Amino acid sequence: MDAGIREVLQKFFPGEEIVSVGPHGSGHINHTFAVETAGGQKYILQKINTEIFKDVEGLMENVVNVTDYLRRQIAKEGGNPERGTMRAIPTVDGKYYYKDAEGGCWRIYMLIDNVISLDQAENEEALYASGLAFGRFQAQLADYPAQTLHETIPDFHNTPKRYQAFEKAVEEDCCHRAASAAEEIAFIRMRKAETEILTDLLKKGELPLRLTHNDTKLNNVLLDPKTYEAVCIVDFDTIMPGLTAYDFGDAIRFGANTAVEDEPDTSRVSLSLSLYRAYVKGFMEGCGERLTPKEIETLPVGAKTITLEQGIRFLTDYLQGDTYYQTSREGQNLDRCRTQLALVADMERKWEQMRV
C-alpha cells in the first residue's frame, strides 16, 4: 500500500489493520478507492479534487448536513438509512476530511456493498429505477433549507456562461487544437441561442429553483444487481439550487444514450426512446405532484440543453489541454464531445417523440 494512503487511513482508523486498497468506480473528478479492513469492513476513500472544489470545508458541510437530513427522511419512510444514503466518517479529530502535508484533501464514506454502478444502461429497469430515485431525492429534499448550502462550483449549470468559456477557449486556442475540432465548434455555434432558453425562463420566474443533485448520471446511482432497483444516490459534491430540467436532462444524456460517453464511433450514438420513456416514468412518479406544468413541458429542453452543455464542457477542456476531466487516452475529451453532439443531433430528429 502507498505510504501516503497508509498515513491518511491512520487519521481515520488509527491502529486498524487495512487488508486492501484499490481504485474504484469510473468518476471523472475525484480519485476513488475501495478499502477493506481486517475485520471485513469496507470503505470508500476519496482524494477530493481541490483544483475544482476550492472550499472543501463548505463542500463537506453540505454532504454531512444533506445526508443527515436524508437519513431522517428515509427512516420516516420506513427505508434503511444506512443503505439509502451515504455516511461520511470523521477523522480522529472529528473533521469530515483530512488535509495532508501537500494540501491534498481526503474523505471516507461507508462503502455500500452488493451494488452495481453502470457506465451504460443495460435495460429499461435501470433507467426507471434511477428516475424514480432522483425524483424521490428531489421530493425528500423539497423542504431542506437550501439557503444554508455552500455553492461548491459557482455557475455550474449556467449554460450561457459555459458557452462564453468555450468561445474564449476557441479564441485563445492555447494547445492549437481548434482546427481539429472545427466541425464541433460550428455545430455548437449554430445552437448558441438554445443555451439560453432555460436560464431565461428562470430569470423570468417561469421556472422555480429547486434543490437539485446536478450530476445525475447513471453511475452516480448504485443499483441492486438482481432487481436493478436503486439502492443509493452518491456523488453529492454539486448539490445546489438548480433547475429540475437539468437533473432530468443529465440522466437522459448519459443513461438513454445507446453508446458510452466516450464512444469513438459516433454512428453508435443515439437516443433510445424506450430508455428515455422509462426514465420519464420513474422520474415523474418519484417527483409526485410537485412539478409545475412548465417544468414538465421543459423536461425535453433540459435533456437537449445539458447534452449540448456537456459537449461544450468536454470541448472546452480538450481545447484547454485536458485539465478538468480525468482522461486515459489522447483525444478522449474530443470523443466525449462528439458523442454529446451526435446525441443532440439525434434528439433534434426525435424531438416530437420526446414530448412528455
Ligand code: ADP
Ligand atoms: P467522482 O466525483 O469522481 O465521480 P464519485 O463520488 O461519483 O466521484 O465516486 C466515483 C464512483 O465510486 C461512483 O460513481 C460510484 O460508482 C462509487 N461510489 C462512490 N461512493 C460510494 C459509496 N459510498 N459506496 C459504494 N460506491 C461508491
Ligand code: GN1
Ligand atoms: C463529472 O464526477 P462525475 O464523473 O460523476 C462532472 C459532471 C459531468 C460528468 C460527465 C463536478 O461527473 O458535471 O456531467 O463528469 N462533475 C463535475 O461525465 O464537474
Ligand code: MG
Ligand atoms: Mg461521480
